[in-house]
Amino acid sequence: MEFNKKDVFTLPNILTYLRIALVPVFIAFMFIDFMPNNIYWAFGVFLLASFTDIADGYIARKFSMVSDIGKILDPFADKFLQVSAIICLTVTGNIHYAFAIILFSKELYMIFGSLFMLRYKDKITIQANVYGKVAAAVYAVGMILAFFHNDFVELKVGFGEYTLDWMILTVASVLAIVAAVYYTADILSKLKKANSEEKENPNNDDSEKPEALSDDKSLSVVKDENNKNTENNENNNSLDSVNEIKTEENLNV
Numbered sequence: 001m002e003f004n005k006k007d008v009f010t011l012p013n014i015l016t017y018l019r020i021a022l023v024p025v026f027i028a029f030m031f032i033d034f035m036p037n038n039i040y041w042a043f044g045v046f047l048l049a050s051f052t053d054i055a056d057g058y059i060a061r062k063f064s065m066v067s068d069i070g071k072i073l074d075p076f077a078d079k080f081l082q083v084s085a086i087i088c089l090t091v092t093g094n095i096h097y098a099f100a101i102i103l104f105s106k107e108l109y110m111i112f113g114s115l116f117m118l119r120y121k122d123k124i125t126i127q128a129n130v131y132g133k134v135a136a137a138v139y140a141v142g143m144i145l146a147f148f149h150n151d152f153v154e155l156k157v158g159f160g161e162y163t164l165d166w167m168i169l170t171v172a173s174v175l176a177i178v179a180a181v182y183y184t185a186d187i188l189s190k191l192k193k194a195n196s197e198e199k200e201n202p203n204n205d206d207s208e209k210p211e212a213l214s215d216d217k218s219l220s221v222v223k224d225e226n227n228k229n230t231e232n233n234e235n236n237n238s239l240d241s242v243n244e245i246k247t248e249e250n251l252n253v
Contacts, residue, residue, distance in 0.1 A: 007067035015056035016070060019077045022049040023084050030088040039092070043147040049081050079107075085143060094149040096166060102173040103139065106180055117187065124190040129182050135175035142168035 007013065022045055029035070029042035056074065060066045086103060089095040117124075145152075145165035152163035 004067070007069050010060075010065050010067060010070075012056035012060040012065050013067065013070050013073065015052040015059070016073045016077050019049045019052040019056075019081060020073075022052075023080055026081075027084055027088060030092065039094075039147055042088075043144075046081070046085060046147070053078055053081075082143075089143065089146050089149075094146045094165075095143070095169065099142075099166075099169045099173055102176060106176045109180055110183070113183065113187070120191065120194070123194040124187075129179055129186070131175050131179035131182055135172050135179050138168060138172035138175060142166075142172050 026042050026045040026049065029038050029045055032038045035041065053074075056070070060070060083104075086095065086100050090097050090100045142165055145168060149163060149165050152158060152165060153161055157164045158167060
């Protein structure tokens, strides 16, 4: 990757910087108890930060402003915002800790799985499955609704504290687990196929060895033939010399 100075202050990257800067503001609003309706202010900051995520990606693709800096900072800013929101909502009781554990476990599993797959990047390609994409979308909806969890409890939208937002987060958690299982099965299947293909088609280095041996043998044969030809030529030359001597003797006689 190359980092150009001109890419530092492109509009998509400026929006990414703004999203990162809004995270501490969001956290502050979440825990300012003396401020009325502080959670709604925090929700407004969260929406603004989420909007910058949509806008920077669109602008970068639309106007060909994709940069290596953005490729690193953009996913970091997304995770930073998402993790901060989940932790804050869990601490305030808006999200049950079980949902946070499932989400973090799934993310860690995917990270370690990706690191493990780096050694096989030349053999197989793993793509995001539909369950993972749907789970991420449903999680986003559930997390947005979780800002209004206490309102759902008061309005009795659900079963006690198990309100609409928690129902949606339950569905998202199930989809996340299914996505992880499917991801694992896909990896194992492709690894098995790649290993079987390697066994059926040995490496080129092994196949070249017999050819190298045959070349060596052919060289030795050629050398033997050359040696034989040389010996024959020497014998012929010696015979010619003997004949010449005899001829000279006959002439003298």
